[in-house]
Structure formats: structure tokens, C-alpha cells
Amino acid sequence: MLLREVSYARPATVDEAVTLLTEHDGARALAGGQTLVNVMKQRAASPDVLVDLAGLDELRTISVSGSTLEIGAMATLSSLIRSSEVEVTRPILAEVAATVADVQVRNRGTLGGNICVNDPTNHFPPLLVALGATMTIRSAAGERAVTASDFFVGVFETAVGEGDLLTRISIPAGGKGAGDGMSGVTLGAHGTYIASGAASVVDGAWRVVLGCVAAVPVRATAVEERLAGGVVDEASARAAVEGLGASLDPPSDVHASADYRRSLAETSAVRAVLQASERAKG
Ligand SMILES: Cc1cc2nc3c(=O)[nH]c(=O)nc-3n(C[C@H](O)[C@H](O)[C@H](O)COP(=O)(O)OP(=O)(O)OC[C@H]3O[C@@H](n4cnc5c(N)ncnc54)[C@H](O)[C@@H]3O)c2cc1C
Numbered sequence: 001m002l003l004r005e006v007s008y009a010r011p012a013t014v015d016e017a018v019t020l021l022t023e024h025d026g027a028r029a030l031a032g033g034q035t036l037v038n039v040m041k042q043r044a045a046s047p048d049v050l051v052d053l054a055g056l057d058e059l060r061t062i063s064v065s066g067s068t069l070e071i072g073a074m075a076t077l078s079s080l081i082r083s084s085e086v087e088v089t090r091p092i093l094a095e096v097a098a099t100v101a102d103v104q105v106r107n108r109g110t111l112g113g114n115i116c117v118n119d120p121t122n123h124f125p126p127l128l129v130a131l132g133a134t135m136t137i138r139s140a141a142g143e144r145a146v147t148a149s150d151f152f153v154g155v156f157e158t159a160v161g162e163g164d165l166l167t168r169i170s171i172p173a174g175g176k177g178a179g180d181g182m183s184g185v186t187l188g189a190h191g192t193y194i195a196s197g198a199a200s201v202v203d204g205a206w207r208v209v210l211g212c213v214a215a216v217p218v219r220a221t222a223v224e225e226r227l228a229g230g231v232v233d234e235a236s237a238r239a240a241v242e243g244l245g246a247s248l249d250p251p252s253d254v255h256a257s258a259d260y261r262r263s264l265a266e267t268s269a270v271r272a273v274l275q276a277s278e279r280a281k282g
Contacts, residue, residue, distance in 0.1 A: 002041075003037070003040050003041060004040070004043070004046055006040070006046075006047060006048065006049065006050055007024075007048060007049040007050070008049070008050050008052065009049060009050070009051050009052065010052045010054065010055050011051060011052075011053075011055065011056065012055055012056075013056070014056060014058065014059070014138060014165065014167060017029070017051055017053060017056060017165055018138050018139060018140060018163070018165050019140070020049065020051045021051055021162075021163050021164070021165060022139070022140045022163040024048065024049040025048070025162075026046075026047055026048035026049065027047060027048065027049040027050075027051055028045070028047035028049070028050060028051065029051050029053055029116075029165060030050045030051060030052045030053060030054075031053050031073070031074060031109075031110040031112055031113035031116075032076065032108035032109040032110045032113050033108065034105050034108050034109040034113065035109075035113060035117045035119070036050075036113070053073075053074055053165075054074075056074060058072065059072040059073050059074035059075075059112070059167060059168070060072050060074045060075055060076075060079070061075070062075050062079065062080070062083045062085050062086060063085060064085050064088075064089060064173060067172060067173045067175075068170050068171065068172060068173060069085060069086065069089045069090055069170070069171045069172075069173050070168055070169075070170050071086075071093075071111055071168060071169045071170075071171070072112075072167070072168050073110060073111065073112025073113075073165075073166045073167055073168055073169065074110050074112060075110060075111050075112075076106065076107060076108065076109060076110050076111075077097040077100055077105070077106040077107075077109050077110070077111065077114070078097070078103070078106045078107045080093050080094050080097040080111065081094045081097050081098050081106070082094075089171070089173040089174055089175075090131060090171055090173070090174050090180060091180075092127065092131075092180035092181070092182060093127070093131075093171075095182075096123050096124070096127055096182050097123075099123065099186075099190060100114075100123055100190065101190050101191075102190060111124060111169060112166045112169070115128060115135070115151070115152075115158065115166075115169070116158055116160050116166055117156060118152050118153070118154070118155065118156055118157060118158045118216070119155075119156065119192070120155060120211065120212050120214070120215060120216070120217075121192035121193050121194070121211070121212055122192060122193075122211075123182075123192075123193065123196070123211075125148075125152050125211060125216070125217050126182075126196055126197070126198045126209040126210060126211035126217040127180075127182055127198045127209075128148045128151075128169065128171070129148040129149055129152070129198070129207070129209045129217040129219065130180065130182075130198035130199055130200040130207045130208065130209040130272075131148075131171050131172070131180065131198075131200055131207075132147075132148070132171070132172055132200070132207060133147075133148040133169050133170065133171045134146065134147055134148065134169075134170045134171075135147075135148065135151045135159070135166055135168075135169055135170075136166070136167050136168045136169075136170065137159065137160055137164050137165065137166055137167070138164070138165045138167050139161075139163050139164045139165070140163060143167075145170075146159045148217075149217075149219065152216040152217055153216065154215045154216065155215045157215075172202075174202075176282065177202060177203045177204075177280055178200070178201065178202045178203070178279075178280055179200070179201050179275075179276040179277060179278065179279030179280030179281070180198075180199065180200045180201075180275075180276050180279065181198070181199045181200075181271070181272035181273065181274065181275025181276035181277075181278075181279065182196065182197070182198045182199075182272050182275070183196070183197055183267075183268045183271035183272045183275065184196030184197060184211065184212075184264070184268045185264050185268070187255060193211055193212050194212060194255050194256045194261065194264060195210070195211070195212045195213065195250070195256065195261050195264035195265045195268055196210065196211035196212055196268050197209070197210055197211070197265060197267075197268030197269035197270075197271065197272040197273075198210075198211070198217075198272055199269070199272035199273045199275070199276040200276055201227075201232075201273075201276045201277060201280045202280075204228060204229040204230075205224075205228060205229075206223070206224040206227045206228060206273075206276075207219065207224060208220040208223045208224050208227070208269055208272070208273060210244075210248070210265045210268070210269060212250070212261065212265075213248045213249075213250035213251075213261055213262075213265050214248070214249070214250065218248065220241075220244055220269060222243075222244070222247070223240050223241055223244055223269060223273075226239070226240035227240045227273065232273060232274070232277035233277075234270075234274060237270045237273045237274050237277070238270055240273070241266050241269045241270050241273070242266075244265065244266050244269060245259075245262030245263060245265060245266045246262070248261075248262055248265060250262060250265065
């Protein structure tokens, strides 16, 4: 289906982009277009103005500042895979990016776009919560920082509101004693998740997060407490995760019943925890 008529602007600066998003009701940021153009074709979204971020090179940078990995919102999934900064700090980001869809989607699709959509089946929302990321959002009122836990608000809803522009994602650099893992069951080899689990450990403190079991990523805090400080092997990981499924209220759909998702969530969490634990050993 063809797109409905839409105005188009290509700002040269972040300030200009924010002004355009603020001044026009119905304006929408356009990043890689991998989701937005498709939903526009289906008439599920009908923005009046597209504010194309493609000219904003400052939003494409990936750098390490002190002990923080800074990723511009317009960094593509392919650039995460190629980044030496990602490789030495949080290589899980590159590994997960490499499993998303196909090379075309990875070359165009951005990390910012992936999380601004907040499709619960996407790879990055649960992972960024597990990594303790912070998102920086610019608006006409200035800049604000939002933790990943507060960023995801509902299905297709985030803390990025009208007139807002996500500019960067900040993630604590890993280092010694830290390890990350992600596991899940996808629709096909490179499809979106049916259920996923992401885990991160830093010096014995855990973050374990589930995807696809609710509108937003769900932190498994009881599991985190059981794992804290202890030696993690398969038996202890399974013991920590036991009962997790019963605490969840996942959706039931054509891909998986709620019960099957509960079971997949437990298995994904165990695998992610074991992967993170192995990597934390160095
Ligand atoms: C065939 C196919 C398969 C896919 N498979 C997977 C998969 O397996 N796993 C997975 O995780 N994802 C998958 N995706 C989703 C893909 O990762 C996302 O479409 C992509 O990352 C979105 O990024 P984008 O840059 O294209 O965003 P766009 O489509 O341009 O934008 C998406 C939304 O985010 C908003 N937005 C984007 N950037 C900003 C910003 N900086 N500030 C404010 N708002 C912003 C836009 O306004 C829009 O509402 C798939 C997509 C396709 C087309």
C-alpha cells in the first residue's frame, strides 16, 4: 500500500529536530524507518510531518566516557556489531544485534528506534533493563535522564512523548566481575521473541529481566535475590528460577499459550543467568 501524503523535514541539528517535533502536532521522528514506514503503510500510524534524523551524525556515535558506554540513538544495529567500544565493554549488545532479522533491517534499524517502538517482542528492551541503561531525552524544556526500568511504559509506549527526541543510551561499562547473557525462543531463526530472558551480574549483584511476558520488560527480583553473591551453577540457577513462571501473567496468542510462555520464560532465564555467570568468571 502507498503512503498517505506526509510532510518531510530533514533537520541539520538536534535543536532543529526538537523544534520541528515540538512545533508540529502529529510530527514523528523517522530513524531507520524499519518499523515506522511499515506501520504508516498499514495506516496504523499517520504522522503529518516526518522529522528525518538521518542527517544528525552526532546521534550515531558510540564512545566510552569514563566507565560508561554511550550509544547515540541513531547508531544502527550493524554499527553495534562492528563497534570496538561495544566489544570491550558490553559485547552482548553486538551478539544480540547480530541475531535481529536480516542484514537490511540491521543496516537501517537503529537502537533508538528499536526501543522507542517498545514492541514487547523486540530484543533490546529487556536487555537494556538488565544492563541498567539510562536513556537521555531532549525536549524544548531541556534534557532529562530516564532509567530503562522507567523508559518502557506500555505496549508501543515509552517515556518518549510528543515533542521528545531520544538522543542517547548510556550503559555502565562491564569489566572484571561482570557478565551478561541473553536467551530466548524466536519465531524462526532470526525472528522476534516469543519469550526471552536477559541477565547481568556485576560483582555478585544480579539483574534478571524477562521479555514478552507483559507489556514491558519484567524484572525477576525474587530470582535476583536468590542468586545474589552465591556460586551459580546449573542446579542453583534452576533453583533460583523455580516458581518464576507462576508469578507471571503472560499473554496467550497464536505463537504460544500463557503456560508455554511461563515455561519458556523460566528456561530463558536459566540460560541467560548461566551465560552471564560464565562470562563474569572472565
Ligand atoms: C522484517 C523485520 C524483522 C524484524 N525483526 C526483529 C527482531 O527479530 N528483533 C527485534 O528486536 N526487532 C526486529 N525488528 C524491528 C527492528 O529492529 C526495528 O524496526 C528497528 O530497530 C526500528 O528502528 P528504526 O531505526 O527503523 O526506527 P523507525 O522505524 O524509524 O522508528 C520507530 C519508532 O521510534 C520512533 N523513534 C525512532 N528514533 C527515535 C528517536 N531518536 N527519538 C524519538 N523517537 C524515535 C519513531 O518515531 C517511530 O515511532 C524487525 C523489523 C523488520 C522490518
